[in-house]
Amino acid sequence: MNRRKLEENFFKFLMALSLGLVFLALAGIILIVLIKGLSSLSWSMIFETPKGGYYLGGEGGIANAIVGSLYLVAGATVLALIISLPVALALQKEYLGKRFADITRLVLDILWGTPSIVYGAFGFVVMVWLGLRASLLGGIIVLTLLMIPIMTRAMDEAVRLVPYELKEMAYAMGTTRFETTLAVVLRQAFPGVCTGVILAVGRGIGDAASILFTAGYTDEIPRSLFDPVASLPLAVFFQSGTPVPEVQARAFTAALILLVIVLVINIVARLLGWRFSKNIVR
Amino acid sequence: MSRIEINELCVSFGRNPVLKNISLSIPDRQIICIIGPSGCGKTTLLKSLNRLLDLNEDVSITGDVRVDGQSIYQSRLDVTALRKKVGFLPQRPYPLPMSIYDNVAFGPRIHGLDGLNALSGGKAGSPAAGAKTSRKDKDRLVEHYLTLAGLWDEVKDRLSEPAAKLSIGQQQRLALARVLSIEPEVILADEATSALDPISARLVENQFRLLKKDYTIILVTHILRQARRLGDYIVFLYMGDLVEHKPAAEFFGDPSDEKTKAYVNGDIS
Numbered sequence: 339m340n341r342r343k344l345e346e347n348f349f350k351f352l353m354a355l356s357l358g359l360v361f362l363a364l365a366g367i368i369l370i371v372l373i374k375g376l377s378s379l380s381w382s383m384i385f386e387t388p389k390g391g392y393y394l395g396g397e398g399g400i401a402n403a404i405v406g407s408l409y410l411v412a413g414a415t416v417l418a419l420i421i422s423l424p425v426a427l428a429l430q431k432e433y434l435g436k437r438f439a440d441i442t443r444l445v446l447d448i449l450w451g452t453p454s455i456v457y458g459a460f461g462f463v464v465m466v467w468l469g470l471r472a473s474l475l476g477g478i479i480v481l482t483l484l485m486i487p488i489m490t491r492a493m494d495e496a497v498r499l500v501p502y503e504l505k506e507m508a509y510a511m512g513t514t515r516f517e518t519t520l521a522v523v524l525r526q527a528f529p530g531v532c533t534g535v536i537l538a539v540g541r542g543i544g545d546a547a548s549i550l551f552t553a554g555y556t557d558e559i560p561r562s563l564f565d566p567v568a569s570l571p572l573a574v575f576f577q578s579g580t581p582v583p584e585v586q587a588r589a590f591t592a593a594l595i596l597l598v599i600v601l602v603i604n605i606v607a608r609l610l611g612w613r614f615s616k617n618i619v620r
Numbered sequence: 621m622s623r624i625e626i627n628e629l630c631v632s633f634g635r636n637p638v639l640k641n642i643s644l645s646i647p648d649r650q651i652i653c654i655i656g657p658s659g660c661g662k663t664t665l666l667k668s669l670n671r672l673l674d675l676n677e678d679v680s681i682t683g684d685v686r687v688d689g690q691s692i693y694q695s696r697l698d699v700t701a702l703r704k705k706v707g708f709l710p711q712r713p714y715p716l717p718m719s720i721y722d723n724v725a726f727g728p729r730i731h732g733l734d735g736l737n738a739l740s741g742g743k744a745g746s747p748a749a750g751a752k753t754s755r756k757d758k759d760r761l762v763e764h765y766l767t768l769a770g771l772w773d774e775v776k777d778r779l780s781e782p783a784a785k786l787s788i789g790q791q792q793r794l795a796l797a798r799v800l801s802i803e804p805e806v807i808l809a810d811e812a813t814s815a816l817d818p819i820s821a822r823l824v825e826n827q828f829r830l831l832k833k834d835y836t837i838i839l840v841t842h843i844l845r846q847a848r849r850l851g852d853y854i855v856f857l858y859m860g861d862l863v864e865h866k867p868a869a870e871f872f873g874d875p876s877d878e879k880t881k882a883y884v885n886g887d888i889s
Contacts, residue, residue, distance in 0.1 A: 431677065432675070501714060503710060504714040504716075504717075505675075506672060506675060507710050507714050508716065510670065511703065511704075511730070511798065512701065512704040512731060512802060513700065521716070521726065522716055522717060525718065526717045617718050617719065617782040617783070618782075619716075619783075
């Protein structure tokens, strides 16, 4: 075998290896969460809040964390979407100059890379300053901040992939910027916009550090925006930190439920993206 | 009918001059072919006529273009109205990301055209403001323009399908229907057949021949034979300079400039 063929095979092997590692990691995570979490999965886990002595192995469930996480992420996703989508669209060169857009992108990328504990600390300082306690509202606001850079940059990339000629053609018909954006750019970029939402939701629902101080934790389901709220990542965190084996197993159950929720959101968003993408131009 | 006057037009991208001092009066209701070697500024000249150059970032334009006596580079001009009057057919026919039907219905909707002028055959008059076009009228409008573009028979049974599913030849005729649907007076066509197979190209050329009695068609082409087949009036550009422009018979029969002679004979390309 000659050198070039050897090279070719070597890199093929490397790629297969990395692909294998990725799949192995995913399979490993799912398997371990399933094995360790399934044993304590039950209806009462999903539908009941913790009862007395829950954290010592007593009865109850983590409905507080499930509902809390859904509240937090639903609120944050809506707020982040309201802010991110217009920003992503405004980053087109017809709206903002290229220089300003590039600076905005840089800022967003830095925010994207900022550790979530920093968001949490920042949110906490702001809340103290505003005189706000750890609450659903506080959690939603910090999660929104966490999600905005991810959502905006993902959508921005999708919007940038819209062929320039496609936009030019719309403009050539005498459309305004707004009409082109709405009728052409948004339709063409829709699957990418959905992906942006998925990425942001995935990060938001799984993040523990940012909501540790800002949302708090409680055994109750919150009744108002100003009540503290439990969440699944923190349910995993707190329960795996107890010395009681039964409670540790419940941490994995919480992780399992978190995984399933992320999976369902992913599938729904993909279906939605697919449903509305039949008209896009390739 | 629109008259287009170009007066000492200079266009450059960055520091690179693309069009140098072009002055030209474009006759109406004819097919005007802009020819010349690649990179000579044909497309730039075309796009300067409905301000599509505005979308480029580092473009600078001096001189003047007048459409119906109105200077189109004045800052207060309604660009959307200009582009409605001077339609554009691109080289690669990107369909809008919608159904075939909506591709044609989109233009009339944004410009508030009810299409009654087009359907009654007259071209004068303005659309009734605020009048809601009924679904039936819209259907007739879509059929009208698709027929005019020579596409109706091929798509009449699948109007709700994505336009992206059409072949590229069909997409170009759909683009033509879309241009016609905004009731322009001038159609700018940028090598509108170059991406097409010979049969589709012939179909589009035939539509141009039919349309020239009502429209001024300005066609950029690098195919000399196409200019011979279609052109009533030829504009020859070379390296950003306007070399020669005259009626086709004269241009091909009796070119006066040395460069034109060389180009027509195929000595330069």
